Amino acid sequence: MKSKYIGLLLFSLLAVIACEKPAKPPVYHWPIVEGFPKPQVPADNPMSDAKVALGRVLFYDKALSFNQTQSCASCHQQQFAFAEPLQTSIGSTGQEHRRNALALVNIAYNKTLTWAHDGITSIEQQVLIPMFGEAPIELGITQHENAVLVRFKQEKYAALFDKAFPNEAISFNTISKALASFVRSLISLNAPFDHYAYQGDDNAISEAAIRGMNLFFSEKFECHHCHGGFNFTQSTTHERQILDRRPFHNTGLYFVERDNGYPKKDIGLAEVSGLSRDNGRFRAPTLRNIEVTAPYMHDGSISTLSEVLDFYAAGGRALVQGEFVGDGRANPLKSPFVRGFEMTEQDKQDLLAFLATLTDEAFLTNPEFGPPSTDH
Structure with a gap:
């Protein structure tokens, strides 16, 4: 009788487990008109309002550059369609670059990123270039990783990261995913x-x-x-x-x-x-x-x-x-x-x-x- 009772308990527990499904990520509503196709999004970085909100704050924060003089928005200004009115960009050290800053318009639909690289096909990859690139230096994080990262472990960022990436540590991985999510949200289809x-x-x-x-x-x-x-x-x-x-x-x-x-x-x-x-x-x-x-x-x-x-x-x-x-x-x-x-x-x-x-x-x-x- 006892074994029968235990068996029923195990059966009930297994039935509950079988019915449980992993929580679905929140639905993200793209700002596109009906009939337009949705952008493709990496499976390991689904869109969410919380990620976009965090990415937006990071995009405009000069703390992301090693010397705290520039943000992503320094070279990607909204009134110029997230480009800039300079012939070529200037990095956080004052180094003049060789290329013009590309506009960030409907980047979510791009197959390739940057002016001339057929291997960079995700925004998550691309944002690492201005962050860590050394030729040329843009935000200049390389060799200053710990000093930069600690700035985003302050209390003012804690709630934003917790909402965007619950149970994940604050890292350059989550920073790049948040930045990519914000850039991906920059949809222009209302001309x-x-x-x-x-x-x-x-x-x-x-x-x-x-x-x-x-x-x-x-x-x-x-x-x-x-x-x-x-x-x-x-x-x-x-x-x-x-x-x-x-x-x-x-x-x-x-x-x-x-x-x-x-x-x-x-x-x-x-x-x-x-x-x-x-x-x-x-x-x-x-x-x-x-x-x-x-x-x-x-x-x-x-x-x-x-x-x-x-x-x-x-x-x-x-x-x-x-x-x-x-x-x-x-x-x-x-x-x-x-x-x-x-x-x-x-x-x-x-x-x-x-x-x-x-x-x-x-x-x-x-x-x-x-x-x-x-x-x-």
């Missing part, structure tokens, strides 16, 4: 073009912009080959698209004959791949909010959108003086899509009008993306 194309508002953009849109998607101008899709870049992935379209291109910006290609200080994807055919290949960035992210190109060497259009109309750039003299139009590795085209002044103005419709004012001013209150 006039979106109202026109996806919400059926025929009056959302001007007739000039419609003419410019038709030119943009034409085979004559071929802009859409490198800046296509709803995110206006080839570097796109989401729940319905996982293919890598290898969105790196040599646009004929340089052809320094003594170097047989791009300036040796930055040869693009070839630095990573080791392949000569990748010399001068850089990732085609999104054109969303492009109007506010000047200057342009990987090295910020073109000042205005009008000049960018002239550059593509010419099929590249010829430099007749300065350090990098040469005719980029003749670069043998130049993309076949950069052939040049005839563009009237009206065409240019129409194209500029279209590109302006990709500016999302709500994204640039959303207080939820801006600096948090100091009493977090």
Whole structure:
């Protein structure tokens, strides 16, 4: 009788255990319109409001740099679509970098990150570069890890970390995951073009912009080959698209004959791949909010959108003086899509009008993306 009773208890206990399911992570509501695909998210870092809130505080905190002079927001400023109006960035030690700061617009949809690295495919990987990179130094945490980490073990951060990562220690792993979550939340899909194309508002953009849109998607101008899709870049992935379209291109910006290609200080994807055919290949960035992210190109060497259009109309750039003299139009590795085209002044103005419709004012001013209150 006793053994029967014990058996019933064990059966009941096993039934309870079998019915228990692991707690599901809280549902994160993406700020996207119905019908748009959701971004892909790493399985080990599901999105949550608590992670985004913590990442936002970290993003704006200068304590993340070893000398407490810079934050992520120093080079990624909201009013410039989380880019900055400098030709190339300057790190926390005052070191001038070789590349222009990329805008953080819809990064959640990017297949690859940075200007020229096909192996960095997650934001969690990418944020480690400005944190720990030494060539160039950005936030400069390397060799100062303990001094920096202890700043985030103070009481003011305790509740934020506990909500975002319960039962996990405060570490650079959780810091990078929180930063990635905030950056992933920076969605921009509320520009006039979106109202026109996806919400059926025929009056959302001007007739000039419609003419410019038709030119943009034409085979004559071929802009859409490198800046296509709803995110206006080839570097796109989401729940319905996982293919890598290898969105790196040599646009004929340089052809320094003594170097047989791009300036040796930055040869693009070839630095990573080791392949000569990748010399001068850089990732085609999104054109969303492009109007506010000047200057342009990987090295910020073109000042205005009008000049960018002239550059593509010419099929590249010829430099007749300065350090990098040469005719980029003749670069043998130049993309076949950069052939040049005839563009009237009206065409240019129409194209500029279209590109302006990709500016999302709500994204640039959303207080939820801006600096948090100091009493977090």
